[in-house]
Amino acid sequence: MIRTLLPALAIAFVLPTLAALAEGYPRPLGVVLSQDGTSAWVAQQRDASLTAVDLESGHTQQWAMPAKLLHDFTVWTDRAMLVLADDPAVILRLDRTTQPPQVTGRWTGVEHATRVRGTPDGHRLAAASLTQRWIKLADEVQLVAGEDVQWQHIAVPFSPGEILWLPDQRHLLVADAFGSRLGVIDAAAGQLLSVREIPGHNISGLALETDGRNVLLTHQSIHRGAETSRDHVHWGGILTNVLRSIRVADVLDAHAGILDHTVIVHLGDIGRGAGDPAGIAVRSDGVRVVSLAGVNELTFGGENGLEWKRVEVGSRPRSFALTADGKQAIVLNELDNSLSIVPLDPANAEVRTISLAEPIPLSPADRGERLFYSARLSHDGWFSCHSCHTNGHSNGQLVDNFTDGSIGTPKRVLTLRGVRDTAPYGWDGHLATLGDQVRHSVTSTMQGPEPTDNDVNDLAAFLESLPPWPQAVGIDAEQPAIVRGQVVFERENCVRCHAPQTLTTPATYDVGLLDERGVREFNPPSLRGLKHGGPYFHHGRAETLEHVLGEFQHQLRQPLSPADQADLLKYLRSL
C-alpha cells in the first residue's frame, strides 16, 4: 500500500517495495543528506517518491509524494529540504531531521517550474521555468502568508537552467540551460539586473566558494577556429570541460566585466577527457569536487587543477552531497539508480555502491539514453552527444564538423527535440535516417570508435523518443496577436518550407544564405520550440527573431509593417 505525505503534519508513512511503485525507469533527481549525516534522501522523478538510504547498512525506505511527477529536489537550510512537484504543481518543504520526512511547508502557483532554490537563511524561495522563461520569487512574508503565494514574476530572455543564491541572499544568479548567458536578479527590487555571456555552454553546476568571494561554474567551451578533426579533439582544441570561478563582486556589478577576474581550471587531460562536468561542491578546506557526468567519474583537487584525483562511480553522476566532515561524497548515479560513496582521500579509492532498486530491463530508448549521455562514445571521453545537444536540445553554438562534408564551414547545432518527424538530417539534409546521422556523428564529429549496429539503433530509438517542445503557454491577452501572426505566416508563404505540423519540409531550398564553401541549399529546421533556439540560421548571425525578420528579411517579399512583425513574432514564439 502506498501512502501519501500529508502537508504540515508530522505524519509519515512507510511504503512497500519499490517494485510496487515503479513503472519504467524511475529516474532519480537529486540527493540530500539527513542532518545527522547517517542517511541520504533521494527523490525519484517518475514515480514521485522519496527514498531514504541508510548509508551504513544500505537499507532503503521509500515514501510517495503527493504528486505525479517531481522536477527538483535540493537542500534548503540545516533543517529543511525542498521538493518541486508537478500535478499538482507545488513546492514542498520537508524536514531533514526526521524520518519519515514531514512536510512543513507547501506553496502552489509554480506550474511549469523546473528548478527551485531557497536562501540558506530560509527566508526566500526562487523557482525557475525553463520552458516558460521566468523566475518566480517569494520572500518570508509571502511564504508565511499561506499556500497560495503571490509570487513575484520576472521574465528572463533565455531558458533558465541552474540557479544560485549569492552570499547576500538577495541576489540570484540564473544560468542559461543551454547556452552561455548568466542573468542576475535582485530579489528585493524584483528586477533583472544584468544578462551577460561567458565563453561557454552547458552550464551544469553552480556553487559558492567557502569564503563567498567567488562563484564556481562547471560548463563546456567550444573553440572557434578548430574543427572536429582527430587532432583537435585529441588535444582539447575543439571542446574543453571547464571549472570556472568568477568573482561575486563582478557578478553583482552589472557594469563590471564578468570575466575580469575569472580563473579557469581545464578538467581532464589528453588521453583522459572529462566529458560533461556537472555538480560542484567545495569542501571547507577549499578542495573542489566535481562530478563528470559523461565519463561517470568524480574528481577533486586544489585550485590550480593539477593532479586532481579521479574516481569511477556509476552512470551519469550529476548530483552529489558532501558529508559534514568532508571526508566522503555521496554521489547519485542517475542512470544506474544507485549511490556511490566516495572517500575524498587521494590515497583511498575504495568506492561503495548502494543500489536503490533492482535492475529493470531496459528498452532500446533507455539504452540509447545511456549512450547519448556517455562521453565514452567520443575519442578519449572529451564529450558526449549531450555536450552539443544539451538534454536533446541544442547548445546554440557553431561547430565545424564534417556533417556537411566540409571543414571551415561551422554550423549551428540543431535541436533533436521532435527529430523523429523532421527527416532528412543535417543542414544540407543529406543524411536520410537518424541511424545515418548517429553513425556519422559518432565517428566523424566525436572521433569515437565505430558504433555497433545495436548502439546505432538504440541511439536512434532514444532520439525518436524525444518529444518536440511543448507549445508555449501564452497569456490569454496574447492569443489574438498569435492568431493574427499565424495569418501573416501563411500570407507570406512561410509554410512553403515550414509546413504544418512539423513546421519543416524534407526538401532543401536556396533562401539567399550561403556557407563558407558556397553551399546555398539548406534543409529548413523545424520552427517548433523556436524561442528556445537561437541564434538563428546555419551561421548563427541572426541573434534574435527580430533580426531574422528585420535585418535579414528572411524570405519576405517586402518588409513587414511593425504591427504584422509584432504579431508574427508572437506567433513564432508561441510555437
Added chain:
Amino acid sequence: MRTRIHFVPALPQWPSHLARAMPRNIKHGILVLAIANGLALTSLAQEPVSAVWDIPAGQPVELRVELLRDELLTVLARENVMHLSRDELRRRWDAVVDSYEQNLAPGLPGAPPAGRRLRTEVFNADFPMARFQQIFLQFAATFPTRLQLSPASEFRVQQQIAGNEYVGLGVQPGSQVGYLIFQRIVPGGPADRAGLKDGVEILSIDGWDTYGQPVNESIERIRGPRGTVVTLRIRQLGKEEDVAIRRDFVRFDSITDVPNRPVWEAKWIAPADTRVAQLKFTRFSSSTVHELRQIEARLRTSQCRLAILDLRQLQVVGEWQHAQLIADALIAGGVLWEERDRHGNATPIAADGDCLFRGYSMIVLISGHSPAPTLAVARALQNLRSATVIHDFNRFPTSSDDEESLPADATQPGEILGSPTEFFPLSGGRWMLSVPTRHWYAVPGKPGTVGVRYTRKQEMVPYPEEFVEINGLKRPIRMPVGVRRPVTTVDPPIKAIPSDLLPDADVLAMQLAKIALAEKESP
C-alpha cells in the same frame, strides 16, 4: 577503343607476379594499371581500388597526368581562387607548358631539339609525372598566392606533424653515405623505448639493405601506419641485432623553457626574476594551446606576473589555423584580424572573452625570420593585449634591416597578414592540392602599443689615420681599414638603459620586464 584505368594504392609488399607485371611508373603510392586484357586485375581485385575511370585509349601515364591537370584546373576555377575561369586557367597552363618545353634539355623523352639548355634536372622513371610537377611549379609561380601540390603520403605526414599526431619511430635520420644513421632519437618515442641511441647505424629495414641507398627512400620505408611493425637490423655499441619496433605517435612539445628542459622538468620561471615566466616556442601545432593551459596551471600558484613569449626560433609552423587558436587562447576578446573569403566577404575573426595568463603583462620576441603566422600572433598580442613586441634583428637577421617589421605603433590596417589554405584531394586522394582560399587582413591597432626594434650589427670602426713621410710623400702606416665591433641599436631607445648594456634581445626583454613589473607594482 576505351581503356579502363584503375587507381590502386601501392602496397608495401607487392605480390611478386604483380611486381614483375608492374609498369615502371609507380610513384607516390599510385599505381595506374591500364587494363586492356584483364591482366592481373583478378588478383588486384582483393586490394582496395579507389577509383575506376573509363578513358579513351592512349598512354596511361600521360592520360593520368592529363586527368590530374584537368581536375586541378577544375578545383581552382570552382574555388574561385584567382577569379579566373577554367578556360583562362587552361590557357595559362598551356602557356606554361609551351615555355617549359622550349627550355627542356635534349636527350630526354619528349624534349625539344638539341641546342636547348636543361633548366631543371629531371631524372625519374616516372618522367611524365615529374614533368607535370615541374610545369605545376612554374604554373603556380604565375599566381600571387601559394599553391602546393603534394603526394598524399607527404601530405599525410605534414598533417600529422601539424596536428602533433605524427606516427613513426621518433628518429631523425642523418645524411646517408654508407649505412643509414639515426642522428637523433626522440625521447619517449617508439625508437627510444626500443633502446635505440643517438647515432645508431641501421643496416637494413625489413630486410632491405640500406647501404648506399638514398635517405629519402629509407625514410619512406620507415614510415607506415600506426600499429604496424618495422624490423631494423641495427648496429650500436659494436653489437648487431634485429629490433622490431611498432610505429606509434611521436609527440613533439611545442613550448620549452629557456634551458630547453623536457616538459616534465621545465620550470618556466626566469632564474633571474621569479616574477617572470619564459616560454620558448619551437613550433605551432594542435597541441600548443593544450601546452599553454598546462603551463598556466603550473604557474598559477607562482609569483609570475609577466610572461616573455619567445617566438624567434619557430622551426616548424603548423597551419594558419593554429595561429588563430593560439592567439585566441592568449587574448581576451577583440578582433584578431579580418578574414576575407574567396567571394570577398569579410568576417572579423574575434577572440572569445577568455584568455590564458590573465593579468600577466607580456613581452613577445620575434626575429627577422619569424614566419608570417607568428608575426600575426605577435601583432594581435601587441594590439589587444598591449604586449611589448621586440623585433630581434640580431637573431636570424634579414638581408636588409629595412624589411617589413612591426612598426612601433602596431599594425597598418588593411595590410595582408597571410593566406590560410584549404586542401583538396585530387586523383582520388593520391594528391593534395593546397590553395589559399582566404586572406587575413590586419585591423587597426590600439594606439600606444609598443614595438621595439633590437639591432646589433658589426660596424667597421676605422683606425685613426697615421702617416709616415717617405721621400716627402705621406704614406699610411697601415692599411686604412679598422676593426669590426658590435653596435647595438634599440629603437625607440630606452631612457633608463643605455643600449650598450643590452648585448642581446633576451637581456632587453628582461630589462623591459623589470620596468613593466615595477610600474605594475608601484602604487
